[in-house]
Structure formats: C-alpha cells, structure tokens
Amino acid sequence: MPLSSATVRRLQVFLLFALLLLVAAGPEERRLSIYSTAANYSLAVQSRQGVDYIGLLEVLEPLGTVSAKTNGHRWKIRFNNVEGEFTDGKPQTKAGGTNIDLPASFVLENDRGLVPLSSLTILLPRLLGGPVTFHPAARRLFVGNAAVHFTAQISKTNPPALVINFTSPVNPTITTEQGRLAMKFTREGLVGPATPTITFDSKAIPSATFQEDNGAAELTFSGTVPLMASFSNDNRTITIAQPQAAAVQGRTAPSPPLPAASSPAVPSPTAPSSAAPSPGSSPGETRHYFAVIDAAHGGDESGATLAGQLLEKDITLAVARTLRQELAARQMTALLVRDADVAMTTEQRASMANAAHPAIYLCLHASSQGTGVRLFTSSIPHGASDQGPFVEWESAQVQFLPSSQKVAARLGAALQTLQVPVRSLPAPLRPLNSIRTAAVAIEIAPPDLTTGLNSAAYQESVARMVAIGLAAMRDELEAGR
Amino acid sequence: MIPRHLAIAIVVMLLIALGMSFFLWRMRGRSSTGEFATSNAVPVAPPVTGPTEQVTLYVADDNSGTLRATSALIPLPSARQQRGEELLRALLSAYAAKSSHHVLGSGSEVRAFYLVDPGLAVIDLNRAFADGHRSGVLVEELTVASLARTLSANLPGLTQVQFLVDGKQRDTLAGHADLSRPYDISAMNQLAEQLQSGQ
Numbered sequence: 001m002p003l004s005s006a007t008v009r010r011l012q013v014f015l016l017f018a019l020l021l022l023v024a025a026g027p028e029e030r031r032l033s034i035y036s037t038a039a040n041y042s043l044a045v046q047s048r049q050g051v052d053y054i055g056l057l058e059v060l061e062p063l064g065t066v067s068a069k070t071n072g073h074r075w076k077i078r079f080n081n082v083e084g085e086f087t088d089g090k091p092q093t094k095a096g097g098t099n100i101d102l103p104a105s106f107v108l109e110n111d112r113g114l115v116p117l118s119s120l121t122i123l124l125p126r127l128l129g130g131p132v133t134f135h136p137a138a139r140r141l142f143v144g145n146a147a148v149h150f151t152a153q154i155s156k157t158n159p160p161a162l163v164i165n166f167t168s169p170v171n172p173t174i175t176t177e178q179g180r181l182a183m184k185f186t187r188e189g190l191v192g193p194a195t196p197t198i199t200f201d202s203k204a205i206p207s208a209t210f211q212e213d214n215g216a217a218e219l220t221f222s223g224t225v226p227l228m229a230s231f232s233n234d235n236r237t238i239t240i241a242q243p244q245a246a247a248v249q250g251r252t253a254p255s256p257p258l259p260a261a262s263s264p265a266v267p268s269p270t271a272p273s274s275a276a277p278s279p280g281s282s283p284g285e286t287r288h289y290f291a292v293i294d295a296a297h298g299g300d301e302s303g304a305t306l307a308g309q310l311l312e313k314d315i316t317l318a319v320a321r322t323l324r325q326e327l328a329a330r331q332m333t334a335l336l337v338r339d340a341d342v343a344m345t346t347e348q349r350a351s352m353a354n355a356a357h358p359a360i361y362l363c364l365h366a367s368s369q370g371t372g373v374r375l376f377t378s379s380i381p382h383g384a385s386d387q388g389p390f391v392e393w394e395s396a397q398v399q400f401l402p403s404s405q406k407v408a409a410r411l412g413a414a415l416q417t418l419q420v421p422v423r424s425l426p427a428p429l430r431p432l433n434s435i436r437t438a439a440v441a442i443e444i445a446p447p448d449l450t451t452g453l454n455s456a457a458y459q460e461s462v463a464r465m466v467a468i469g470l471a472a473m474r475d476e477l478e479a480g481r
Numbered sequence: 482m483i484p485r486h487l488a489i490a491i492v493v494m495l496l497i498a499l500g501m502s503f504f505l506w507r508m509r510g511r512s513s514t515g516e517f518a519t520s521n522a523v524p525v526a527p528p529v530t531g532p533t534e535q536v537t538l539y540v541a542d543d544n545s546g547t548l549r550a551t552s553a554l555i556p557l558p559s560a561r562q563q564r565g566e567e568l569l570r571a572l573l574s575a576y577a578a579k580s581s582h583h584v585l586g587s588g589s590e591v592r593a594f595y596l597v598d599p600g601l602a603v604i605d606l607n608r609a610f611a612d613g614h615r616s617g618v619l620v621e622e623l624t625v626a627s628l629a630r631t632l633s634a635n636l637p638g639l640t641q642v643q644f645l646v647d648g649k650q651r652d653t654l655a656g657h658a659d660l661s662r663p664y665d666i667s668a669m670n671q672l673a674e675q676l677q678s679g680q
Contacts, residue, residue, distance in 0.1 A: 301658055304616035312616070365657070366618035370546050374619050379668055394662065423546065426672055427622050428659040430652075445617045 032117065035189030036143035038063050042186070042215050045117060045139065051104045052117040052139075056084075059120065063128065063143065077113065079127045086113055096126035138212035140189070147191045150219075153204045162205045162221065162306045166190075169235035172219075173299060174342040181227040181240060182220045190217040205240060224304030228348060231339040243351055244272040290332040290478070291470065294363040295320035296441075299343025306368040307446075308456055311393035313341065315366040319444065319459050323362070326460075326467035332474065350431035353439075354396075359477035360407060360470060361433065363441040366453055372421030373462060375408040375440040377401065379426035380433050396434045403438040403480050407473065411440065414469030418461055420447045438477060442466065532556065538572050539630040539673060541583035541623035548627055550634075550675040551575070565602060565636055566594045572631050583623060586613015592648070600640035601663065602632055610652035611646045614655040620651035623676065633666045640666050 021030045030045040032054055039062040046053045060066040060079050068077045073088040084095040088108035093100050100122055107114040115123060120141060124132045133142040170190070172183035192210030199207045208221045220239055221227060228243040295316035297303035303312030306340050317338070324334040337349050353361045367374075378397040397404070408424045415422045432439050444462055446453050453459075470477070483491075534557040540549045555571045557564050569591045576585045588609035594602040614621065629642045643663040645651070651660050 297656070301656070365618050367619065369543055369615065369617050369620045374546075376618055379672060395620050425619075425622070425675055426668075427618055427621075427657075428625065428664065429618055429657055430661075441618065 014350045031215040032059075032139045032141060033186070033189075034059065034062075034141045034143065035146040036063060037146055038143075040146075040187050040189065046114060048107055048114065053107060053114040054117050054120070055106075056113050056115045056123070058398070059124075060127065068111070068113060071107065072106065075106070075108050075111075075113045077127075082127050084123070084127060086115070093123075095123050096129075097347050098126055102127070119249070135212060138217075139210055139215050140217070141226050142189050142191075146189045148185075148188050149191060151253070152198060152208065153202070154200050154205070155239075157241075159225075159242055160202050160204060161239050162200060162202065162208075164219075164238045164240070165233075166238075170238070171235060171340045172238075172342075174229050174340070175299065176227060176343075178226075179223055180220060181223060181229060182218055182237070183229070185217045185219070186215070188217075190219075192217065196224055204242070224471060228344075229342065230352075231336075235339060243348055279425055281338040287357050287444045288333075289335040289358045290360070290474070291327055292337060292356050292358040292361045293320045293323055293334050294337040294353065294361065296363055296365045298341055301343050303365070306366060306453055310452075312366045314460075315444070315453055316364040317341070319364050319366070319463055322460055323364075323463040323466060327470065330467055330471045332467070332470065341435055346430035347434070348436040350393075350396075352433075354434075354436045357481060359474075359481050361435045361437050361439040362466070363429075363439070365441060365443040367443050368453065370421070370445045371448055372423070372445055373404050373415050373418075374443040374445070375412055375415075375422070375424045376427035376429055376432070376443065377404040377408050377424075378432040378435075378439065379428045394433050396436050397432060397439060399436050400436065400480075403477075404432075407438050407470075407477070408440050410473050411442075413468040414465045414472070415462065418447070418465055438480065492665050521560055536568060536571070536635045537631070538568070538575060539627050539677075540572070540575050540581075541627045541635065541676075543583050543620060543623070546619055546623070546676075547678075548623065548630065548673050550677065561636055562594065562596050565596065565632055566591075568631055569604065569628065570595055572627065583620075583627070584615075585610065585624070586615075589613060599638055602636070602639050602642045603645060604628060604632075604642060605645040608647045611651060611654055616655040616657065618657045621654045621656075622672075624674045625654065625658050625660075625664070626669060626676055629664055629666065629669040633670060642666060642669070 023253035030047075030052070031042050033042045034040070041062050043054060043058050046055075056077060057066060057068050060077070064080050066077065066079045068075065070076075075088070077084045077086070082096045084093065086093045086106040086108070091102040091105050093102055093106060100119075101118055102122075104116040104119075104121045117139070118134075118136060121132060121134045124141075124143070128143065132139075132144075133147075135142075148166055148168045148170065150164055150166045153313055155163050155390050164287060166188075168188065170185060170188045171342050172185045172188070175182050175184075192212070196211060197209050198206060204225045205221055205223050205227065208219055211218050211220075223240075225242050227240050230239050230241075231237070232239065260335045295313070297311075297316060299313075301313070303316070306312060306315065317340075320336055321339070324336060327334045335358070337352050338344055349363075378401055380395055380397055380401065396443050405424075412422045412424045427441065429441050442462075444453065444459075445467045447455075447458050451458060484662060485677055506626070520628040533554045535552055535554055536557065538553050540551050541547075553571055553575075555567055557567055559591045573585070573589065573591065575581060576583055576589075586609055588607070590607045591604060592607045593603075593605040595605070597603055614624065625644070628644075632642060633639050644660045646660070654660055
C-alpha cells in the first residue's frame with residue numbers, strides 16, 4: 001500500500017526527533033554501590049551482549065587482600081585464602097572449592113575478569129565467607145551488616161520539626177525546592193522502611209518517600225512550608241523544619257563526641273567531633289554557642305576550583321571541623337552552619353547564625369590565588385543607618401563592625417606567628433552585612449608556592465591560631481553579645 | 482513481511498533524517514561559533530579619536546594582591562558617559578596585555594556603561610566576564626575595586642556604581658564579590674586605598 005505524503009512526512013519528523021534524542025541524551029553511567037564495614041565504594045557496570053557485568057577484582061580489592069593471575073583463557077583469583085577459577089567464555093566456575101554455574105559466561109578482557117552482576121550473590125558469600133544482600137534494581141550490594149537504618153518522628157516543638165535518627169553518621173547531598181527537600185545518600189548504605197512512603201502527623205511535613213536507584217538512595221520530604229535540614233549528634237541526627245526551627249533544633253540536639261563518617265570529597269579527613277554540649281544537656285535545653293562557623297559554599301555550589309582540582313567547599317568544611325575541635329579544646333563551643341555537603345543560601349546562613357546569638361561568626365573561604373591568610377570584615381559604609389525597632393537586613397552588621405575589625409586585627413596578629421602573609425581588609429562579601437554579632441570572613445590561601453591547601457598540617461595550624469586568637473579575647477567577645 | 486516499497490521508503494527517510502541531523506549539527510556548530518564571535522566583539526562604542534588626556538588607571542596585581550595606580554594617555558571625549566566608556570576600555574586593554582598580573586576570562590568585555598543620574602554609574606559586564614572570572618574573595622574584590630576606583634578617579638561627582646551582568650542583576654561576580662547592590666564610591670575609594678597599600 002503506498003504511503004501518503006502526510007504519513008511520510010510524519011514518519012520523517014518522528015525519525016528525525018528520535019535520532020536527535022538519541023544524539024542529545026547521553027546515557028547516564030550505570031554504577032554498582034557496595035557497602036561494607038571495611039569501605040563503601042562505587043564501581044562502573046559494564047554491559048556485554050545485554051548482560052550487566054562487573055570487574056570481580058575491583059569488587060574485592062577494598063575488602064581484603066586479593067590477587068589475580070591469567071593463564072591463557074583461565075583466570076584465577078585469590079581473596080585472602082580463598083581461591084576462584086574462571087574460564088573465558090564459560091559459565092562454569094569454581095569458588096571456595098564449590099562448582100558454580102554463573103547466570104552468563106565469564107568474560108576475560110585484558111587480564112580483567114568480568115562476572116555477571118547477578119552472580120555476586122552466589123560468588124561473594126563463597127569468597128568472603130559471609131552473607132551479602134543485593135538490591136538488583138538499584139544496584140546496591142550490602143556486605144554483612146553494613147546497612148544504615150533510620151527512624152523519623154515529629155517532635156512536639158513549636159513549630160514542629162521532623163527528627164530523623166540514623167544508626168551511623170550520614171553525609172547526604174541535600175537539595176531543596178518549593179515544597180520539597182531531598183537527601184541523596186551516595187556513600188551510605190541507607191535502607192528504607194517496609195513501604196516506600198512514610199506519612200507523618202504534621203501539616204507542615206505530611207510525608208516522605210524512600211527510593212533507590214543507580215547505586216544511591218534518596219529520601220524526599222514533602223512540605224507545605226519552606227524546609228531546611230540541620231545536622232547534629234555528629235551527623236547521626238538530621239532535623240527538618242522551617243529554617244529558624246531547624247537552627248534551634250540543631251543547637252539543642254544532644255551530640256556526644258563520636259567519630260563520624262568522613263566524606264571522601266573532603267581532602268583532609270578530619271573526623272568531626274563535638275564541641276558542643278555538655279554530657280548533661282537535654283534536648284529541650286537552649287544552648288549558647290560561643291562561635292558560629294560557616295564553611296562557605298556546599299552542595300551544587302562548589303566555590304572556587306583550587307589547584308589540584310580541589311573544591312573550595314571541601315576545604316572550607318575540613319577547616320571548619322578542625323576549627324571546631326580547636327575551639328572545643330579551649331572550652332569554646334561552636335556551631336557549624338553546615339556539617340555536610342549541602343547547599344545553603346547566604347540568607348539561610350545569616351538566619352542560622354543570628355538565631356544562635358554567638359559571640360563571634362566566622363565564615364571560611366579558600367583560594368589558590370596568592371599566599372597566606374586574608375581576614376575580611378563587612379564593607380558596609382560606616383554611616384549606614386541602624387535606628388529604630390527594625391534592623392535592616394543589609395546593614396545589620398553596622399553596630400558590630402568595630403568589634404569585627406578588632407577581632408580581625410587580633411586574629412591577624414595570632415596568624416602572623418605562622419610566618420605567612422596576613423592581610424585584613426573590608427570586603428563586599430555576603431552574608432557579613434547581615435550578621436548581628438562580630439563577624440569575620442577568613443580566606444585561606446596556600447602558605448607558600450610549594451605547599452598545597454590540602455595540607456592537613458597547614459589547615460590545623462591556621463585553625464589553631466584562630467582558636468588561640470579567639471581564646472585571648474573570649475571575655476571581651478562574651479561581654480559584647 | 483514489510484512490502485518492498487515500504488522498506489525502500491523507510492530507508493530513504495532514514496537517510497534523509499540522518500542528513501538533516503548532520504545538517505542541524507553543522508548549523509548548531511556555526512551558531513555557537515557566531516555567538517562566541519559576538520561575545521568577543523568590540524564593546525561599547527567604536528574607539529574615539531582626538532586629543533589624548535592623561536588618566537589614572539587602577540590596575541589589579543594578583544601576585545601582590547594590590548591595586549596599582551598607573552598613568553595612561555588615552556583619547557578622551559568631553560561627554561562624561563563616553564569618557565567612562567573609554568576609561569573602562571583602557572582598563573580592560575591593560576588586563577588583556579600579556580604582561581597583566583590580573584588575568585580576566587577570555588572574551589571579557591564591558592557591554593555598556595551608563596550614567597543613570599549624575600552620581601550613579603552602571604557598568605554592564607558581558608557574561609564571559611563573570612563566567613570566566615576566577616573565583617575568590619580577594620581576586621574578585623580586586624576586579625570590582627579596580628573598575629570602580631578607575632571611574633571615580635577620572636569622573637568626579639560619582640557617588641555609586643552598580644554592576645550588571647548581561648543587562649541583569651547578579652548575586653556575585655564569581656561566587657564571592659556581592660553585585661546585588663550598588664557600591665558606595667566613598668567606601669570603594671577607602672577600600673582601594675587599603676588595597677594599594679598591600680596591608
């Protein structure tokens with residue numbers, strides 16, 4: 001039957017769009033995430049004749065001592081004291097002395113042994129000597145008891161907040177948009193509840209959904225109000241609430257000193273420890289922090305890309321955690337505005353800092369330009385008005401500016417002892433103008449032309465000197481609250 | 482089984498679709514090249530000719546983290562707005578020089594310069610200027626101070642300067658320097674003084 005010209009044209013347009021879509025939409029890399037007590041890691045999945053494969057050596061390497069040897073078409077692997085034997089192109093194999101039929105043939109490519117992804121549940125228990133749990137649709141594999149569980153409940157505060165407690169420290173990437181807050185867990189073996197949707201007895205946060213896909217888990221909270229997450233209890237507790245309530249919850253949540261998960265993205269693996277509450281503090285007690293430390297940038301907003309492909313957001317977080325420890329060692333409590341890789345607006349940061357009523361607000365930045373440490377105070381004009389019962393958001397710093405400049409000068413003097421260039425300047429930098437306490441931004445550049453910013457020793461030195469400088473004027477700052 | 486004429490029609494259409502995709506791809510390449518050329522185009526107005534005047538440009542130096550006052554002889558018209566345009570053009574030329582110690586991103590230009598009222602100057606940067614600018618508190622501050630101080634030193638009576646990017650307000654230059662509000666010239670002059678001293 002001849003095709004009409006209209007049909008031919010439609011078909012032509014359809015084919016054109018199909019082709020363009022194929023060209024435009026590059027496939028997302030498919031990954032397998034593995035969670036174990038030894039390490040959490042992620043590997044790229046290979047496709048061979050429509051079957052998902054994974055490199056067995058790469059799977060086993062982080063879990064123990066492993067070696068592999070190729071002999072013609074045969075491939076032998078040894079993990080600790082257990083051996084496996086494979087033959088290229090054949091599904092029959094032997095692992096831990098047991099004959100096994102793989103669901104598809106073993107593939108040997110450039111001395112690299114690939115096994116079908118679905119065979120890991122058969123192979124790994126024999127090689128590792130323990131159970132594994134595989135979530136095939138999401139490609140998430142749990143070795144032994146590596147899963148992280150959570151509970152969530154609405155607190156009876158006003159306004160109410162949702163308090164989520166995790167069995168291990170977590171460090172999700174958090175994104176917020178109108179009526180929605182999502183936490184993506186790429187490094188933690190978070191497992192969900194029996195049903196993917198959880199409902200809460202709250203009008204502000206009515207429900208949450210759990211889903212997992214491509215090696216990651218995601219918890220999404222719906223909200224009828226703007227939502228913000230705050231971390232406490234060394235990243236074992238996340239509180240979701242309206243911005244101001246979240247800040248208060250984060251301050252009041254108990255946080256005993258515990259080692260927390262270090263993010264692989266943070267170059268200096270400084271374990272965050274608590275500087276905050278005394279052991280006797282209760283969840284309802286309001287705490288007063290001496291300092292609020294704001295690690296600039298975070299989440300999708302990485303800040304500067306520094307030498308060696310370091311991201312400014314990771315350096316600032318590492319230094320913030322170190323500074324919290326240094327202050328704690330001198331009996332000064334500190335609240336971190338962010339203690340994870342999470343994006344926050346400068347308004348949210350200022351709101352959180354102002355709600356905490358600290359004696360000092362420190363904002364941390366990092367740069368590859370030049371050397372040494374730069375201390376910045378607000379560049380707000382001195383004559384800006386701050387009269388009447390209302391404080392203008394953009395000039396809230398005015399009455400604290402002399403105090404901020406004094407702190408900058410004292411910190412500068414302390415940092416001079418590191419024998420690096422130190423400068424003190426005003427800067428048009430958010431959110432300094434909106435902070436209602438002494439406020440200083442610290443931009444850390446490399447100490448010299450040969451040492452990088454990721455030097456843990458350098459980060460610690462800077463943090464220590466800042467803590468020493470603040471300790472020297474502690475009483476003065478407390479009096480100026 | 483698919484009739485022969487239908488199979489031929491599908492093959493022909495597939496070839497046409499492939500040809501059109503290739504054509505579109507080529508066109509897109511040309512279009513983006515054209516856009517780049519536009520962004521590299523000469524900025525606000527054709528260069529002026531006429532009597533030259535000695536002006537002071539405040540040029541940033543990343544090595545020392547300072548602003549340096551530099552004298553330059555440039556042709557300057559009498560109208561204030563055109564003078565501002567020429568001053569910015571001269572400053573950007575200094576940054577484009579190979580010997581510059583404050584490198585701006587490729588294609589950085591000032592799209593337009595306005596004097597909204599006698600005291601407020603508006604500098605409209607192109608997108609390449611902001612997107613290609615290095616990120617950092619000091620390095621961004623040097624750029625902002627350099628532009629503002631050069632204008633205030635040579636255009637008496639300015640009280641404020643506002644930065645736009647591609648004709649719109651933008652939060653920051655490259656993640657740090659606040660561009661959301663006009664800068665007070667007296668505060669910028671004080672800042673420039675501190676940046677000149679290097680302390």
